[in-house]
Amino acid sequence: MSTIRPLIGLTGRRKTAGQIAGTPESLNDLEGDWFYADYARGVLEAGGLPVNLPLDVDPEMFLGRLDGILLSGGADIGPDRYGHKAETEDFPPEPQRDEFELSLLAGAAEEGLPVLGICRGLQMVNVFAGGTLHQHVPEHAMFDLDPAHLSHDVSFVAGSALASIYGESLKVNSLHHQTVDKVGAGLAVTAEANGTVEGLEHESLPIVAVQWHPEMLKTRKKDPIFKWLVAQAAAV
Secondary structure (H helix, E strand, O other): OOOOOOEEEEEOEEEEHHHOOOOOHHHOOOEEEEOOHHHHHHHHHOOOEEEEEOOOOOHHHOOOOOOEEEEOOOOOOOHHHHOOOOOOOOOOOOHHHHHHHHHHHHHHHHHOOOEEEEOHHHHHHHHHOOOOEEOOOHHHEOOOOOOOOOOEEEEEOOOOHHHHHHOOEEEEOOEOOOEEOOOOOOEEEEEEEOOEEEEEEEOOOOEEEEOOOHHHOOOHHHOHHHHHHHHHHHOO
8 A cells, every 4th residue: 555545525514503513603604614523533543644524515526535434323214306296294305415425426436536435425325325213223223232232233235245344133223214226337236234234335336335443343343444535546
């Protein structure tokens, strides 16, 4: 690997300052982009250089400068993006972020940039490819537990990129309330748990996505999924 660290773009979400505890009231209406630090830490520990991507920038301006992309977790994707009507109002979508990430994925696919999708990121990869989602699967949303809690096993398809990364199986956490329904074009399901899609890979592009949160696990510093992304980015 080159001594120059590959530049990995991280997506985040837009919030007002008033949504952040401890903000002075006079600043409540100011906007900010929110990024959980553990995504950047995972990239940094794997040898990459993380950079947060603000939503106000045209995604095309990042392309040609980034070596890879990490699509992070967060809010629901607007169901209109896959031709459905909303079935729940408990987790409102963020249209600006949806538009940003869909455009970013389109550019990444055109350039052949490696992409790692995590949780919402997996769902976004699927929607981008024309797939759909189960909108509300509450038993998967274990938000009352420690985020590093290992809730179930995931099994990997032999010969897949995820199997080469993790082996036959892995115990993971569960912090999502939506899951893949119809799988998008060009995608293969390469990880499952009790019939639920836990991993997707593109058949011809360096795109890998997982439904769990490896950045929140106690094994993050040596989790091979981040090393996969950085190694792929170094080869661009």
